[in-house]
Amino acid sequence: MTQEKEIVLQHPKDPSALLDVIRDVQTRLGHVPEEAVSRIAAHLKLSEAEVRGAVTFYHFFSLTPRGASTVYLNDSITSRMNGRTAVARAFEEEADCRFGEVSPDGRVGLSSTSCIGMNDQEPSAIVDGVVFTKLSPDKARAIVRGLRDGTPASGLVAEFGDGANQSSLVRAMVSNNIRKRGPVLFGPHEPGAAVRKAVSMTPEQVIDEVKKAGLLGRGGAGFPTGLKWEFCRREKAPERYVVCNADEGEPGTFKDRVVLTELPGLLFEGMAVAGYAVGARTGVLYLRSEYAYLRAHLEAVLAGLRKEGILGKRIAGSPKFSFDIVIKSGAGAYICGEESALLESAEGKRGEPRDRPPFPVQAGYLDRPTTVNNVETLATAARIVVEGAAWFKAMGTPKSAGTKLLSVSGDCARPGVYEVEYGLSIAELLDMAGAPEAKAVQVGGPSGTCVSKAGYQRKICFSDLPTGGSVIVFGPDRDIFEVVENFMEFFVEESCGWCTPCRAGNVLLKKKFEKVAHGKGTEGDLRDLEAWGKLVKATSRCGLGQTSPNPILTTMQNFPELYEARIQKGRDFVPEFDLAAAIQDGCAAANRRPACKEADHE
Amino acid sequence: MSKPVIATASLAGCFGCHMSLLDIDERILGLIDLVEFNKSPIDDIKTFTKPVDVGLIEGGCCNSENVEVLRSFRKNCKVLVSVGECAIMGGLPAMRNGIPIRECLEEAYLNSPTVDPEDRLIPNDEDLPIILDKVYPCHEVVKIDHFLPGCPPSADLIWEAVTALVEGRPLQLTYDLIKFD
Numbered sequence: 053m054t055q056e057k058e059i060v061l062q063h064p065k066d067p068s069a070l071l072d073v074i075r076d077v078q079t080r081l082g083h084v085p086e087e088a089v090s091r092i093a094a095h096l097k098l099s100e101a102e103v104r105g106a107v108t109f110y111h112f113f114s115l116t117p118r119g120a121s122t123v124y125l126n127d128s129i130t131s132r133m134n135g136r137t138a139v140a141r142a143f144e145e146e147a148d149c150r151f152g153e154v155s156p157d158g159r160v161g162l163s164s165t166s167c168i169g170m171n172d173q174e175p176s177a178i179v180d181g182v183v184f185t186k187l188s189p190d191k192a193r194a195i196v197r198g199l200r201d202g203t204p205a206s207g208l209v210a211e212f213g214d215g216a217n218q219s220s221l222v223r224a225m226v227s228n229n230i231r232k233r234g235p236v237l238f239g240p241h242e243p244g245a246a247v248r249k250a251v252s253m254t255p256e257q258v259i260d261e262v263k264k265a266g267l268l269g270r271g272g273a274g275f276p277t278g279l280k281w282e283f284c285r286r287e288k289a290p291e292r293y294v295v296c297n298a299d300e301g302e303p304g305t306f307k308d309r310v311v312l313t314e315l316p317g318l319l320f321e322g323m324a325v326a327g328y329a330v331g332a333r334t335g336v337l338y339l340r341s342e343y344a345y346l347r348a349h350l351e352a353v354l355a356g357l358r359k360e361g362i363l364g365k366r367i368a369g370s371p372k373f374s375f376d377i378v379i380k381s382g383a384g385a386y387i388c389g390e391e392s393a394l395l396e397s398a399e400g401k402r403g404e405p406r407d408r409p410p411f412p413v414q415a416g417y418l419d420r421p422t423t424v425n426n427v428e429t430l431a432t433a434a435r436i437v438v439e440g441a442a443w444f445k446a447m448g449t450p451k452s453a454g455t456k457l458l459s460v461s462g463d464c465a466r467p468g469v470y471e472v473e474y475g476l477s478i479a480e481l482l483d484m485a486g487a488p489e490a491k492a493v494q495v496g497g498p499s500g501t502c503v504s505k506a507g508y509q510r511k512i513c514f515s516d517l518p519t520g521g522s523v524i525v526f527g528p529d530r531d532i533f534e535v536v537e538n539f540m541e542f543f544v545e546e547s548c549g550w551c552t553p554c555r556a557g558n559v560l561l562k563k564k565f566e567k568v569a570h571g572k573g574t575e576g577d578l579r580d581l582e583a584w585g586k587l588v589k590a591t592s593r594c595g596l597g598q599t600s601p602n603p604i605l606t607t608m609q610n611f612p613e614l615y616e617a618r619i620q621k622g623r624d625f626v627p628e629f630d631l632a633a634a635i636q637d638g639c640a641a642a643n644r645r646p647a648c649k650e651a652d653h654e
Numbered sequence: 655m656s657k658p659v660i661a662t663a664s665l666a667g668c669f670g671c672h673m674s675l676l677d678i679d680e681r682i683l684g685l686i687d688l689v690e691f692n693k694s695p696i697d698d699i700k701t702f703t704k705p706v707d708v709g710l711i712e713g714g715c716c717n718s719e720n721v722e723v724l725r726s727f728r729k730n731c732k733v734l735v736s737v738g739e740c741a742i743m744g745g746l747p748a749m750r751n752g753i754p755i756r757e758c759l760e761e762a763y764l765n766s767p768t769v770d771p772e773d774r775l776i777p778n779d780e781d782l783p784i785i786l787d788k789v790y791p792c793h794e795v796v797k798i799d800h801f802l803p804g805c806p807p808s809a810d811l812i813w814e815a816v817t818a819l820v821e822g823r824p825l826q827l828t829y830d831l832i833k834f835d
């Protein structure tokens with residue numbers, strides 16, 4: 053029996069297992085060869101196109117070999133700001149291949165990937181599932197040498213981070229970098245208290261408490277959590293689900309990583325509370341593949357909770373309420389953080405957003421009413437149930453109650469996680485993080501807003517500067533154009549491709565922006581950028597395309613002087629096209645002299 | 655008073671857009687009354703002999719000659735229009751843009767099964783235009799004033815646009831003219 057067949061046959065004949073089978077093949081064979089594609093298709097009764105479609109959708113799957121070991125080096129802006137270029141060169145030299153290729157001996161493949169949730173300790177990479185942080189060229193070389201000598205990646209981790217990162221089930225070099233512990237997430241919590249309190253109330257009372265607390269979703273969109281639970285509960289259905297969004301893909305966010313590492317019990321209690329409120333028996337934790345190193349730890353915490361009767365059958369002394377949690381893994385795709393794409397992915401498909409309506413609360417996971425909530429939202433809800441709505445509402449601002457976990461990275465002395473009350477100004481935050489000279493602050497990740505000094509009195513809250521948690525600081529010497537270019541690359545890479553305005557529009561926006569960045573722009577080009585940006589936002593189907601022009605639009609708005617200085621004023625049109633460069637390859641291929649004279653027509 | 659002057663060119667296109675222009679049926683008689691053609695494959699005038707009001711470009715730029723022609727159109731035409739998908743986006747010819755030009759030429763002239771083994775040569779006569787590394791849409795090479803979408807744009811669309819431009823009316827491309835399915 054071929055290896056492919058052997059691996060595939062170990063899985064159930066269930067199409068929703070597609071990603072699990074692919075992951076298994078990818079891990080064991082280093083890629084998904086043609087034979088595996090046909091085997092998987094036959095086994096799961098899917099078409100080969102469906103299997104290939106899923107393989108090519110996710111960053112961590114590949115139809116072509118990626119080497120016995122694969123290095124995925126983060127390509128986020130913070131990684132670049134912290135010396136990624138030199139690290140990448142060291143990887144390439146030592147492996148004797150370029151990024152996107154495999155070393156001649158087949159031992160090591162090099163790949164780039166989008167933000168892996170380690171922005172506070174860049175440059176970072178994932179090697180065979182093991183996270184390496186704060187890389188230097190020397191460390192990069194040592195990793196390649198070690199892999200070549202046959203040491204498993206886990207054996208190359210020299211020191212472990214703090215807290216649970218040191219535990220025998222994690223053993224990661226990741227640091228938590230918790231800089232400010234606030235009263236909600238990091239307040240004192242007695243394990244099990246939230247579930248016990250919830251089951252002593254009626255589900256309606258639980259929903260009411262969360263509504264009164266004014267809890268708004270922490271994942272980015274800010275939808276009222278109690279209302280979402282109520283909508284879900286109201287749907288008539290034999291089964292409902294709670295799905296926890298632990299995809300944390302917005303570049304610069306890493307606070308969910310810290311909750312998953314240090315407060316998984318609180319999170320799982322939050323899921324059980326949500327389950328009780330909406331009437332679900334099953335919770336699904338959708339864990340981004342980049343955080344797979346936490347999976348054993350999370351499974352162990354789940355097992356502990358079951359043992360203590362906080363999860364499982366008739367929990368926390370309730371005669372009726374049973375609830376348990378399963379973990380599903382992503383495979384590298386930012387769009388899978390969008391809730392309906394996440395559901396598709398959790399069902400084993402390509403993570404393409406769904407049409408809405410129906411909304412997930414009506415027809416979500418496996419077509420059942422589903423509440424999808426962010427990690428922090430659920431953990432916060434657990435604390436609200438214990439401490440009460442009034443306690444929570446007393447913090448933050450009238451319209452943005454409570455605290456928020458911020459992931460601060462970039463040019464600051466103290467990158468890490470801060471639990472702060474809503475209403476904090478950017479200036480106050482920069483003070484805490486140690487960034488007196490900041491020239492710009494990106495709030496809410498690439499899809500958010502780039503704030504200039506003039507906006508440092510603006511406040512972090514839903515009505516002014518909302519954020520899923522990402523705050524990236526840029527020091528006085530940073531080139532904002534480089535930042536925007538990196539963000540646009542990110543969106544071009546991560547667009548699922550379903551709608552033309554997003555798939556093609558972002559490419560055109562990026563090209564036009566680069567023309568401006570290269571000093572070949574005119575006022576007309578700026579007008580185009582603005583018009584096209586608005587068009588892409590207005591005509592895209594999901595939140596990705598509806599925000600992807602923001603890096604360009606918000607910098608045009610807040611840093612107009614930078615654009616003014618780059619464009620060629622008073623000129624109607626400046627081409628970026630260069631005839632001499634465009635004919636070079638053609639001449640070389642035909643063995644001709646580039647005898648093309650630049651006709652002077654203009 | 656002299657009539658408005660029109661010029662047209664087919665660069666890296668299939669002549670489909672020119673066909674569509676001719677597809678205006680009996681209105682072509684009206685067009686001849688309305689305008690005079692200068693450099694264009696329609697009347698076979700090879701070089702500009704006078705200033706032109708409206709230049710219509712079909713096709714993008716795939717070689718050095720396309721670039722020269724396009725630049726000469728920009729120089730000689732008051733208003734320049736990209737007609738059709740190829741001029742606007744590169745169109746079908748731009749399907750090669752993802753493949754290095756050397757590979758394209760080798761496939762066509764060296765490795766293709768229909769190449770005579772005695773005759774394997776990438777054309778290199780100095781009189782031939784030089785092929786570009788990729789196909790460029792016209793607006794990346796010169797300033798383009800208007801874009802007429804479609805592959806090809808319908809005769810009605812071209813008619814509406816050309817008459818509006820020569821009569822100095824604003825272009826009104828109503829939904830039915832730019833709806834393709």
Ligand SMILES: Cc1cc2nc3c(=O)[nH]c(=O)nc-3n(C[C@H](O)[C@H](O)[C@H](O)COP(=O)(O)O)c2cc1C
Nearest residue numbers: 269270271297299300301389390391425426429595
């Ligand atoms: C492109 C895109 C990516 C997203 N990524 C995440 C994510 O990583 N984590 C998250 O919680 N929400 C993410 N969201 C928001 C989710 O769609 C959804 O609103 C959220 O999970 C709901 O939970 P909440 O109400 O608790 O915030 C993303 C949305 C979009 C459009």
Ligand code: SF4
Nearest residue numbers: 548550551554594597
């Ligand atoms: S907006 Fe972009 S990411 Fe969202 S569905 Fe459309 S193509 Fe996909």
Ligand code: SF4
Nearest residue numbers: 667668670738739740
């Ligand atoms: S747009 Fe269509 S009809 Fe016009 S030249 Fe191109 S392929 Fe031909």
Ligand code: FES
Nearest residue numbers: 551552553556835
């Ligand atoms: S048919 Fe392909 S994008 Fe519209």
